[in-house]
Amino acid sequence: MALSRRAFGLGLLGASVAGTGTYFAIKDRPEFQGLIGNRTELFGFLGGEKQAFIEDADVVRALGNHGLGLDARVAGSVEMSREPALLGQNPQFLWPSSSVMVDIARASGVKVRRDQVVLNSPIVVYSWEPVVAGLTKAGLVTATMSGHYELDLLALLSAVLAGTDWSELGVDVLYGRSRLVSTDPNRSNSGFMFAGLVLNLLSGDVADMEALDVVGEKARDIFAGMGLKSSSSGKLFDQYLAGGYGAEPMVVGYENQLVEWILADPERWQRIAKSTQPKPVMLYPRPTAYSAHPLITIAEAADRLLEALLSEPVQQLAWMKHGFRGPLGAVSGSADPAIAGLLPDGIGAVLPMPAANVMLAFLSRLAA
Amino acid sequence: MTRLFQIVLTLVLGAALAACGSGTKVPFTITAGSENEVLQPVVAAFCDQKGYECSFAYKGSLDIGLGLGDGTLDTDAVWPASSVWIDMFDTGRTVKHATSIAQMPVILGVRQSKAEALGWVGRDVTMRDVLTAVEAGELRFLMTSATQSNSGASAYLSMLTSALGGGAVLKPGDLERAEVRETVQTLLSGVERSSGSSGWLAELYLKAAEEGTRYDAMWNYEPVLKETNDALRQLDGDLLYAVYPADGVAIADSPLGFVDRGRGAELETFFTDLVAHLQSDEVGRRIAETGRRIPLAAGGFTAKPEPDWNFDPNRLVTAIRKPEPAVIRQALDLYQGALRKPSLTALCLDFSGSMEGEGEAQLKQAMSFLFTPELASEVLVQWSPADQIIVLPFDSSVRGHYAGTGDATEQQGLLDVVDNERADGGTDMYACAGEALDTIAATGNLAAFLPAIVILTDGRSDGDMDGFLQKWRQSVPHVPVFGITFGDADKSQLDTLAEVTSARVFDGRSNLSGAFRSARGYN
Numbered sequence: 001m002a003l004s005r006r007a008f009g010l011g012l013l014g015a016s017v018a019g020t021g022t023y024f025a026i027k028d029r030p031e032f033q034g035l036i037g038n039r040t041e042l043f044g045f046l047g048g049e050k051q052a053f054i055e056d057a058d059v060v061r062a063l064g065n066h067g068l069g070l071d072a073r074v075a076g077s078v079e080m081s082r083e084p085a086l087l088g089q090n091p092q093f094l095w096p097s098s099s100v101m102v103d104i105a106r107a108s109g110v111k112v113r114r115d116q117v118v119l120n121s122p123i124v125v126y127s128w129e130p131v132v133a134g135l136t137k138a139g140l141v142t143a144t145m146s147g148h149y150e151l152d153l154l155a156l157l158s159a160v161l162a163g164t165d166w167s168e169l170g171v172d173v174l175y176g177r178s179r180l181v182s183t184d185p186n187r188s189n190s191g192f193m194f195a196g197l198v199l200n201l202l203s204g205d206v207a208d209m210e211a212l213d214v215v216g217e218k219a220r221d222i223f224a225g226m227g228l229k230s231s232s233s234g235k236l237f238d239q240y241l242a243g244g245y246g247a248e249p250m251v252v253g254y255e256n257q258l259v260e261w262i263l264a265d266p267e268r269w270q271r272i273a274k275s276t277q278p279k280p281v282m283l284y285p286r287p288t289a290y291s292a293h294p295l296i297t298i299a300e301a302a303d304r305l306l307e308a309l310l311s312e313p314v315q316q317l318a319w320m321k322h323g324f325r326g327p328l329g330a331v332s333g334s335a336d337p338a339i340a341g342l343l344p345d346g347i348g349a350v351l352p353m354p355a356a357n358v359m360l361a362f363l364s365r366l367a368a
Numbered sequence: 369m370t371r372l373f374q375i376v377l378t379l380v381l382g383a384a385l386a387a388c389g390s391g392t393k394v395p396f397t398i399t400a401g402s403e404n405e406v407l408q409p410v411v412a413a414f415c416d417q418k419g420y421e422c423s424f425a426y427k428g429s430l431d432i433g434l435g436l437g438d439g440t441l442d443t444d445a446v447w448p449a450s451s452v453w454i455d456m457f458d459t460g461r462t463v464k465h466a467t468s469i470a471q472m473p474v475i476l477g478v479r480q481s482k483a484e485a486l487g488w489v490g491r492d493v494t495m496r497d498v499l500t501a502v503e504a505g506e507l508r509f510l511m512t513s514a515t516q517s518n519s520g521a522s523a524y525l526s527m528l529t530s531a532l533g534g535g536a537v538l539k540p541g542d543l544e545r546a547e548v549r550e551t552v553q554t555l556l557s558g559v560e561r562s563s564g565s566s567g568w569l570a571e572l573y574l575k576a577a578e579e580g581t582r583y584d585a586m587w588n589y590e591p592v593l594k595e596t597n598d599a600l601r602q603l604d605g606d607l608l609y610a611v612y613p614a615d616g617v618a619i620a621d622s623p624l625g626f627v628d629r630g631r632g633a634e635l636e637t638f639f640t641d642l643v644a645h646l647q648s649d650e651v652g653r654r655i656a657e658t659g660r661r662i663p664l665a666a667g668g669f670t671a672k673p674e675p676d677w678n679f680d681p682n683r684l685v686t687a688i689r690k691p692e693p694a695v696i697r698q699a700l701d702l703y704q705g706a707l708r709k710p711s712l713t714a715l716c717l718d719f720s721g722s723m724e725g726e727g728e729a730q731l732k733q734a735m736s737f738l739f740t741p742e743l744a745s746e747v748l749v750q751w752s753p754a755d756q757i758i759v760l761p762f763d764s765s766v767r768g769h770y771a772g773t774g775d776a777t778e779q780q781g782l783l784d785v786v787d788n789e790r791a792d793g794g795t796d797m798y799a800c801a802g803e804a805l806d807t808i809a810a811t812g813n814l815a816a817f818l819p820a821i822v823i824l825t826d827g828r829s830d831g832d833m834d835g836f837l838q839k840w841r842q843s844v845p846h847v848p849v850f851g852i853t854f855g856d857a858d859k860s861q862l863d864t865l866a867e868v869t870s871a872r873v874f875d876g877r878s879n880l881s882g883a884f885r886s887a888r889g890y891n
Contacts, residue, residue: 163534163536165534165535173684174684174686175535175614175615175616175686176534176535176536176615176616176686177534177535177536179537179689181689224537224539225536225537226537226689227537227538227689227690227691227692227695228452228455228689228690228691228692228693228696229692231455235466238467238468239451239468239621241663241664242468242471242621242662242663242664243468243471243619243621243663243687244471244661244663244664245684246619246684246685246686246687247471247619247621247687248687268664271667271668272664272668275667275668276668277663277664277668280664
């Protein structure tokens with residue numbers, strides 16, 4: 001059948017109008033946004049330890065498939081949850097690194113729509129082979145059946161408080177008093193989480209206000225004894241790696257930090273493994289605390305981010321490429337071969353954090 | 369239309385090619401500690417390859433910190449010796465991506481024969497041993513000013529930590545303890561020459577060695593001692609033996625950080641690429657070859673140990689734990705205001721006719737800064753009551769001779785003297801320097817002071833330079849003669865004095881107070 005040029009032109013125009021109309025009709029429908037490449041940009045704050053994850057091209061693509069793009073700025077968990085200068089920028093979501101922050105955000109007047117833990121990473125202690133060898137001899141560190149190391153954190157804290165020398169803890173290579181260093185709890189979440197763990201351990205239970213009165217001073221001494229404390233977990237971890245075991249024998253961090261560092265350059269890790277130089281070792285405090293990463297949605301549009309982050313592909317990327325565990329501490333998929341066996345599948349003893357009012361009272365005490 | 373398009377395209381491409389051909393490069397400035405000068409070629413080569421024109425300015429750690437603090441540092445990147453200075457002063461958080469490039473312990477290099485005489489070769493040496501040697505008058509050393517330079521601050525913090533005992537972290541109350549102050553004051557009495565720059569201090573040691581004078585020892589970075597010993601090998605092989613105090617040393621982490629001045633994302637990407645380049649295995653090896661420590665990088669490569677001077681970059685050194693920023697600041701105030709070796713400073717101030725007007729006003733303003741404790745202490749150059757100050761206003765001869773201590777009231781008296789002077793007459797700085805030398809030589813208990821002459825002048829001096837230098841050579845001790853240039857001063861005259869007397873000339877044309885502040889770091 002012959003088609004006149006006029007009919008063809010009209011047909012083309014009609015199809016174009018229909019296409020454009022359909023596009024405008026569905027472009028903001030979440031179920032189609034991913035398919036047609038149209039994205040809703042969400043603005044919010046997140047903790048620096050998730051920056052590499054959120055900037056990962058695979059994660060960007062996965063969120064794009066949900067029709068979402070992020071304008072996520074890095075801020076400390078405590079400050080994003082209570083600083084008017086940040087909250088005044090009208091973030092659509094907050095993604096701090098501790099569940100306690102949800103209460104703190106509410107107390108600061110944030111209208112929380114939904115909150116749910118999306119990722120988890122246990123607090124660990126990073127040390128070095130010669131230090132771990134000594135601590136193992138002294139009974140403070142034990143190797144598990146799966147080849148991971150557990151640290152008796154209360155025993156170590158007691159030794160630090162008593163001014164015990166490294167040599168008395170079996171670490172003859174280091175001079176002077178034993179020490180364990182975290183970030184500044186008033187500025188950074190890993191230090192904040194560690195502070196909660198210290199309060200719990202010293203009080204023998206999840207610390208409440210009464211317990212704070214009893215053990216607060218001791219806990220304060222632990223942090224005063226650290227001297228200069230870094231303002232961010234990433235910075236402290238870099239200092240640990242760059243300083244070696246003479247400068248940074250033991251620091252507090254997140255489990256996934258070593259994973260990300262290894263995966264950034266797997267060949268480097270293989271070279272280190274083969275070399276004779278002392279290697280980094282991850283110790284799991286027993287008990288430890290989970291740094292949960294709850295997504296707090298403030299704007300309706302951010303609710304979709306929660307669904308996207310909890311989707312299987314994103315959860316797999318979080319574990320396989322960045323070492324983040326899922327909402328309940330479980331793992332999704334097989335980790336990269338470069339880190340196979342590095343992390344235990346499950347964490348045995350986990351304590352919940354003290355309540356927000358206890359933590360805020362302790363932060364004030366530290367800042368005084 | 370097509371023709372027009374072709375013409376436009378040709379013009380655009382032509383302009384683009386011309387831009388490439390002209391080699392226009394993007395400027396990028398780096399402000400670094402003097403110890404990083406040796407790495408400049410590595411950085412410059414990368415800049416060149418990427419189409420950037422990198423320029424380098426070398427400043428003391430305090431200068432870098434203060435510049436970050438008040439936003440006056442005109443730079444795209446900072447590279448101080450230690451991240452402490454960024455943590456303390458960068459309150460506006462303008463520095464991003466600060467990354468440690470290397471680890472450098474601050475240790476004591478002791479002339480081999482002296483180390484042997486002290487019985488320090490082949491055994492652990494503690495700060496207590498250093499204290500005993502200083503007390504017995506058997507050891508004096510070069511050390512940069514703790515308030516101006518990181519290596520001096522590091523050595524000082526190691527001394528304080530050692531004085532506490534047991535490797536504990538310094539806390540606020542510790543600085544009030546009499547025994548801690550006494551111990552550190554005694555250790556600092558061993559300072560023979562000071563400076564505001566670690567690199568300059570090493571040059572001073574070498575220059576003296578070339579001229580046949582040997583200082584006993586020098587506190588400096590491990591790789592700077594390696595550089596110094598590499599040069600000493602060419603000279604006579606009397607090396608500096610490395611003493612790593614067994615009770616803890618301060619380690620500098622050499623952070624390179626980007627200063628975000630809103631020049632765009634491309635510049636920031638260039639910076640992160642530069643850092644990645646410096647952390648690559650190949651470049652890491654080159655950096656490690658200088659004696660710098662880079663654990664876990666460069667495939668574990670380190671410089672070859674040199675047992676003849678006890679150098680071993682694989683040796684474990686226990687680092688002292690740095691105190692909180694507020695305690696560091698308090699410790700630095702204590703150093704400047706009480707514990708450092710007192711200075712004996714003769715200030716020759718040019719009040720010749722050419723200073724009339726703005727010159728005179730600026731000089732008086734600079735003196736007002738120097739003799740007002742509240743202002744001087746803001747930048748940690750305040751005097752202590754133990755300091756001796758001699759003010760010598762001069763024109764064609766010395767107009768008067770006014771002495772005082774660093775006590776606040778006496779400083780005010782000296783300031784009044786300066787305020788009463790009026791510019792007039794000719795210029796003879798040599799006459800003033802000669803009188804300053806006589807006055808210093810006549811001071812009792814001279815060994816208890818760090819003596820220096822500082823000359824400020826704005827013109828070409830008449831007078832007898834040879835006569836002064838002859839007198840200087842015969843005098844003991846050899847007092848360094850620093851210069852501060854001003855106006856259209858003939859720098860060559862001051863340079864000659866500084867060169868012969870192992871001192872330095874500071875440019876006071878753009879910031880006279882700043883030049884006096886820098887000079888104080890050397891005294």
